[in-house]
Amino acid sequence: MASLRLDIVTPDRLVLSREVDYVGAPGLEGEFGVLPGHVPLLAALTTGRLFYKADGRTNWVFVSGGFAEVAGGKVTILAESAEEAQSIDFERAEKARKRAKERIDSHRAEIDLHRALQSLARADVRLSLRGR
Amino acid sequence: MASLKDVRLKIAGVRKTRQITKAMYMVASAKLRNAQQRIERFRPYADKFSEMLVSLRGTDGDAVHPLLAERPETAGVGIVVAASDRGLCGSFNAGIISAALRFARENTSAGRKVRFYCLGRKCCDAVRTRGGETALAVIGRMNAVDFALASEVGIVVMNDFLSGQVDEVHMFYGEFISLARQQPAGFRLLPAGGGTSESERAGAAEDFIYEPAAGTLLNELLPRYVKARVYRGLLDTAAGENAARMQAMDNATRNCDEMADALTLLFNKTRQAGITNELIDIVGGVEALNG
Numbered sequence: 001m002a003s004l005r006l007d008i009v010t011p012d013r014l015v016l017s018r019e020v021d022y023v024g025a026p027g028l029e030g031e032f033g034v035l036p037g038h039v040p041l042l043a044a045l046t047t048g049r050l051f052y053k054a055d056g057r058t059n060w061v062f063v064s065g066g067f068a069e070v071a072g073g074k075v076t077i078l079a080e081s082a083e084e085a086q087s088i089d090f091e092r093a094e095k096a097r098k099r100a101k102e103r104i105d106s107h108r109a110e111i112d113l114h115r116a117l118q119s120l121a122r123a124d125v126r127l128s129l130r131g132r
Numbered sequence: 133m134a135s136l137k138d139v140r141l142k143i144a145g146v147r148k149t150r151q152i153t154k155a156m157y158m159v160a161s162a163k164l165r166n167a168q169q170r171i172e173r174f175r176p177y178a179d180k181f182s183e184m185l186v187s188l189r190g191t192d193g194d195a196v197h198p199l200l201a202e203r204p205e206t207a208g209v210g211i212v213v214a215a216s217d218r219g220l221c222g223s224f225n226a227g228i229i230s231a232a233l234r235f236a237r238e239n240t241s242a243g244r245k246v247r248f249y250c251l252g253r254k255c256c257d258a259v260r261t262r263g264g265e266t267a268l269a270v271i272g273r274m275n276a277v278d279f280a281l282a283s284e285v286g287i288v289v290m291n292d293f294l295s296g297q298v299d300e301v302h303m304f305y306g307e308f309i310s311l312a313r314q315q316p317a318g319f320r321l322l323p324a325g326g327g328t329s330e331s332e333r334a335g336a337a338e339d340f341i342y343e344p345a346a347g348t349l350l351n352e353l354l355p356r357y358v359k360a361r362v363y364r365g366l367l368d369t370a371a372g373e374n375a376a377r378m379q380a381m382d383n384a385t386r387n388c389d390e391m392a393d394a395l396t397l398l399f400n401k402t403r404q405a406g407i408t409n410e411l412i413d414i415v416g417g418v419e420a421l422n423g
């Protein structure tokens with residue numbers, strides 16, 4: 001079976017680079033899956049959970065603000081932030097969630113609601129990966 | 133001639149200064165290593181990003197994105213200046229600032245309005261004293277640049293560009309070439325077009341599926357591209373600043389060594405002169421008694 005290489009890159013580092021069997025990514029217009037031999041694809045991702053299957057196991061990765069490029073047996077994810085489930089700082093996510101909630105509930109004019117909602121969404125996704 | 137005590141004090145002072153410059157040298161070299169690593173780690177992202185952009189632009193030739201569109205008339209120019217928060221790094225900041233100010237003068241004399249976006253205390257001060265219009269001043273964050281900062285700056289600049297406050301945005305920063313060479317550099321940040329050549333376009337002929345459609349995708353991709361370029365400028369400035377500081381502090385340490393040597397010589401001479409004088413007195417006294 002043809003192989004599939006997954007690279008996840010953020011501005012700060014190369015998060016992940018390995019051979020995988022399957023990638024499921026949170027596309028802007030819905031989740032999509034990539035198997036070896038997929039046609040070339042360029043897709044925008046939403047803040048969400050990406051997973052890949054390798055060695056019979058499913059692994060989860062948090063991604064936010066990203067793009068996926070599938071070409072020539074390679075899947076490249078470019079994201080503003082990306083963390084593997086086991087390296088997520090859940091305490092921080094918990095705090096971020098609380099802060100975002102307070103900001104949204106405060107209804108003050110100087111609060112950037114859009115940003116607060118985004119940060120709430122990020123925290124929720126991160127927390128949903130607890131124990132994965 | 134200076135008294136023995138004065139010279140001793142001076143030597144002690146110079147040695148203390150030397151300790152400080154030496155310590156600053158070491159701090160700067162540690163920070164430089166850090167900054168270089170960050171540049172290294174950023175490279176795969178940046179490279180991949182331009183690749184994606186090129187492959188996208190090849191397809192969507194006709195619809196020009198607002199961030200790419202050249203404006204027929206340029207009435208306002210935005211200048212992003214990235215310098216450091218702290219001095220003691222030779223002419224590093226002065227070089228960047230003067231390059232930016234020269235560019236600003238050229239534009240004002242051509243009748244364009246200039247807005248500054250200042251990153252780092254040094255250039256905030258410089259622009260303020262010259263009465264330039266500052267749309268954004270970031271102070272105290274150049275010590276540890278991160279993508280969040282680049283992102284903030286990018287958003288402000290893009291908003292001004294899209295709302296028509298400025299028709300072009302240029303960025304000036306300190307390019308890090310090597311440990312011994314840093315130089316002020318500038319590039320046009322917005323409109324973001326013009327970077328791809330025809331040959332690159334031809335190479336991107338692969339048939340991609342776009343999801344969402346290419347135009348929408350460009351909408352998502354371009355703002356990030358702008359942020360990535362700002363980030364690159366910030367990283368270079370951070371590395372350049374520390375390289376420049378290393379050089380400056382190395383020079384200062386060497387000067388301290390030289391000065392301490394010269395003062396030690398003076399100290400020995402002064403001490404010897406004192407001894408000689410006392411000997412002359414004693415010998416003179418003995419001679420007088422004998423006579």
